[in-house]
Amino acid sequence: MNALEIKGLTKDYGSFRLQGLDLTLPSGCILGLIGENGAGKSTTIKLILDMIHRDGGTITLLGRDNREQLQLTKQDLGVVLDDVGIPGCLTARQVGNVMAHTFDRWDPALYREYLQRFFLPEAKPFRTFSRGMQMKLGIAVALSHHPKLLILDEATAGLDPVVREEVLDIFNEFTRDESHAVLISSHIVTDLEKICDYIAILHQGKLLCCEEKDALLERFGLVQCSQEQLAQLPAGAVQGQRSSPYGVRALVLRQLVPPELHISPVNLEELFVFLVKERV
Amino acid sequence: MKGLLLKDLYMAASYCRSFLLLVVVFLAVSFFGDDSLFFIVYPTLIASIIPVTLISYDERDSWTQCSGTLPYSRGQLVSVKYLIGLLFGCVSLVLSLIASVVRMQLRHSFSLEELCFLASALLVLGVLGPGLLLPFIFKFGAEKGRIVFFVMVGFLCVISIVAAGLGVQTALPAMGYTWTLAVVAAVAAALYALSWMLSIRFYEKREL
Numbered sequence: 001m002n003a004l005e006i007k008g009l010t011k012d013y014g015s016f017r018l019q020g021l022d023l024t025l026p027s028g029c030i031l032g033l034i035g036e037n038g039a040g041k042s043t044t045i046k047l048i049l050d051m052i053h054r055d056g057g058t059i060t061l062l063g064r065d066n067r068e069q070l071q072l073t074k075q076d077l078g079v080v081l082d083d084v085g086i087p088g089c090l091t092a093r094q095v096g097n098v099m100a101h102t103f104d105r106w107d108p109a110l111y112r113e114y115l116q117r118f119f120l121p122e123a124k125p126f127r128t129f130s131r132g133m134q135m136k137l138g139i140a141v142a143l144s145h146h147p148k149l150l151i152l153d154e155a156t157a158g159l160d161p162v163v164r165e166e167v168l169d170i171f172n173e174f175t176r177d178e179s180h181a182v183l184i185s186s187h188i189v190t191d192l193e194k195i196c197d198y199i200a201i202l203h204q205g206k207l208l209c210c211e212e213k214d215a216l217l218e219r220f221g222l223v224q225c226s227q228e229q230l231a232q233l234p235a236g237a238v239q240g241q242r243s244s245p246y247g248v249r250a251l252v253l254r255q256l257v258p259p260e261l262h263i264s265p266v267n268l269e270e271l272f273v274f275l276v277k278e279r280v
Numbered sequence: 281m282k283g284l285l286l287k288d289l290y291m292a293a294s295y296c297r298s299f300l301l302l303v304v305v306f307l308a309v310s311f312f313g314d315d316s317l318f319f320i321v322y323p324t325l326i327a328s329i330i331p332v333t334l335i336s337y338d339e340r341d342s343w344t345q346c347s348g349t350l351p352y353s354r355g356q357l358v359s360v361k362y363l364i365g366l367l368f369g370c371v372s373l374v375l376s377l378i379a380s381v382v383r384m385q386l387r388h389s390f391s392l393e394e395l396c397f398l399a400s401a402l403l404v405l406g407v408l409g410p411g412l413l414l415p416f417i418f419k420f421g422a423e424k425g426r427i428v429f430f431v432m433v434g435f436l437c438v439i440s441i442v443a444a445g446l447g448v449q450t451a452l453p454a455m456g457y458t459w460t461l462a463v464v465a466a467v468a469a470a471l472y473a474l475s476w477m478l479s480i481r482f483y484e485k486r487e488l
Binding site: 025046049051052053071072074075077079081083084085086087088094097098099100101102103125187201 | 282283284286287290291294295336338340341342343344345346347348349350351352353370485487
């Protein structure tokens, strides 16, 4: 079963338009949503949660249209938004009490375990927490009711590298259960490269690609050559290029490039920058 | 819904502590003050704006977005503010009436008519503010909603001046004070219910 299926999703703000978005997240997998600021990542997440109203398309969340019995579906969702949104005066203990009356499957022991694991004080108000601590509390809340789908909008932002690593391990652990899935958007592309099974790249409201990470990285490669060599490549081979006094560095489709030209592997960050900024 | 109520009670205990202290002080002062009803009426006015104050804090803390991710309907998110308004409104109304009875007893001037009049006035004051303000806030957000509310208040002032000119205030006592209280209570309940329904409708359409 797919945890999330989006078909032809459209949202028009006038100055910004999310256009015909198609995404599929199979259960047991992690899908990373990459895009520059304003690309439409948060808009997509808000549309999935029906916090904003779509203009077209369909969204199927855990097997149900996201407008049908959404309250019931949300019992199975763990969500962390860019701005965690917990009231500043509440302590972690009070947040736990509120959530215990919110989620049917709230697990207070698991919540306390996460608070200890993240070194979060139970009795201090949320507003006294650093950005990283606030994010960690948001993640603890999202995980403590045994959700099936985690939806994370920039949830690793503000975390120090050690905690980020730990949080990424938790997300990885989470998807070991085949009925679980994670949708994560992040600017920190290296994080997504570490944990994601699928990658979707958004640019100015349009989906540039959505496919398995390994297949995506195998499909593309980087070549370093002269402008003349580049001009001899077949049409469509070059997907992005950056010129410098030392020649041209280009993102290419491996299968269209002759074998005599050396192709080096591309990482996700380079792929993203080439597709968004240096696209030809 | 219990979770939402609990969260608002925690917030009220934290942010509105000074309000609650003020209520107690004002009511205590009313025992010994002059004949002015200000000290008895003011706590109800304070209580009536608690839901609005909580919504402002919700928006500042981005709770408005966070609550949209939780398993609550838009109706529940709106209803909790009306329930908090009712809770604090009723508590302050009862406290004000008790304070008023104590005040009358201290002066040996107990009057059921005066008590009914006071109850009517408190009901109107307690319901009118949030009843009119909340739908605007749920439609436009706390900041814009307040501006629209002030325009509405200006409009209502004009209506009340016109009503005074038509002699409405002399018609009410003619009905008898207990009847006046009953009518005012019914109108207040209807207004609050209408405001509640309108707010749910507005909030269901609002994008978070």
